[in-house]
Amino acid sequence: MDVDNTLLLPNCEHKTDIKTPFLIGVAGGTASGKSTVCKKIMEQLGQADMDQAQRQVVTIGQDSFYRELTTAEKAKAQKGLFNFDHPDAFNENLMYDTLQEVLKGRIVKVPCYDYRSNSLDHENKLTIYPADVVLFEGILVFYFPKIRDLFHMKLFVDTDSDTRLARRVPRDINERGRDLDAVLTQYMTFVKPAFEEFCSPTKKFADVIIPRGADNTVAIDLIVQHIRDFLNNRSRYGSTTNINHDNTNGIGFRDPDSFMAIRRYSSLCNELTNKENAFFGKHQNRTQH
Numbered sequence: 001m002d003v004d005n006t007l008l009l010p011n012c013e014h015k016t017d018i019k020t021p022f023l024i025g026v027a028g029g030t031a032s033g034k035s036t037v038c039k040k041i042m043e044q045l046g047q048a049d050m051d052q053a054q055r056q057v058v059t060i061g062q063d064s065f066y067r068e069l070t071t072a073e074k075a076k077a078q079k080g081l082f083n084f085d086h087p088d089a090f091n092e093n094l095m096y097d098t099l100q101e102v103l104k105g106r107i108v109k110v111p112c113y114d115y116r117s118n119s120l121d122h123e124n125k126l127t128i129y130p131a132d133v134v135l136f137e138g139i140l141v142f143y144f145p146k147i148r149d150l151f152h153m154k155l156f157v158d159t160d161s162d163t164r165l166a167r168r169v170p171r172d173i174n175e176r177g178r179d180l181d182a183v184l185t186q187y188m189t190f191v192k193p194a195f196e197e198f199c200s201p202t203k204k205f206a207d208v209i210i211p212r213g214a215d216n217t218v219a220i221d222l223i224v225q226h227i228r229d230f231l232n233n234r235s236r237y238g239s240t241t242n243i244n245h246d247n248t249n250g251i252g253f254r255d256p257d258s259f260m261a262i263r264r265y266s267s268l269c270n271e272l273t274n275k276e277n278a279f280f281g282k283h284q285n286r287t288q289h
Ligand SMILES: Nc1ncnc2c1ncn2[C@@H]1O[C@H](COP(=O)(O)OP(=O)(O)O)[C@@H](O)[C@H]1O
Pocket: 028, 029, 030, 031, 032, 033, 034, 035, 036, 037, 167, 168, 171, 212, 213, 214, 215
């Protein structure tokens, strides 16, 4: 595995001290606002400006798991002829193994992704320290079944496709070193068809669908409150004793406060569903692209 997964923090030396993080998957089409939603969650939880090693909540991007390209593929990518929106563009095994290490409370190092050179930057690795909550965001985080099954909570950022294209064009030109022609050609050739084939169908796996992305402050507040309840519960009851890692409903709480937190969460969900601020599984067909 190409990650430094052998290290344990000093306070995690004994198995009983290891905390399994609450793992949240954040999927959605390109430029839907996945990173912005994660950033807002981190900010509202007072985590954004904190030292990396002290954070209780961390975000990992799926772009760190693009696979290395062959020389021929690199040449194609430079001409905008490589499909970065297809599941085969990712290293599924590395992604799975890394998330397993994260769930075991180990430190992992992941490379940053360089969109200008279409390659992983192994000189510039991000150290992910054990945290209580880990957000994993990317276009296809719910595509691979065994990865999807690792999440305790699944969010889908559902922003209309015109808005996404309107945001992607300036972002790719200003931040990813592309020109207008290349962005539009790539979008029509690969991005849009792959969104429809691989990303959009994963919306059905989401527990919470966030229409309008980061603009949806009500949905973000709700998610933040849920994370706060989880963190408060964990600091009160400690360790992993409050977590059932059973891969069915993902997470189970044994103490009354957590149960009440979940009850509060459910009633907020119902309230939001009625107000059409956030949609849950059964309402997914009502959102449009
Ligand atoms: N609610 C919003 N209003 C305006 N611009 C936004 C909003 N959300 C995201 N953006 C901008 O759109 C672009 C893509 O957002 P980002 O969060 O990076 O999307 P993703 O992570 O899904 O690709 C960025 O330039 C970001 O600043």
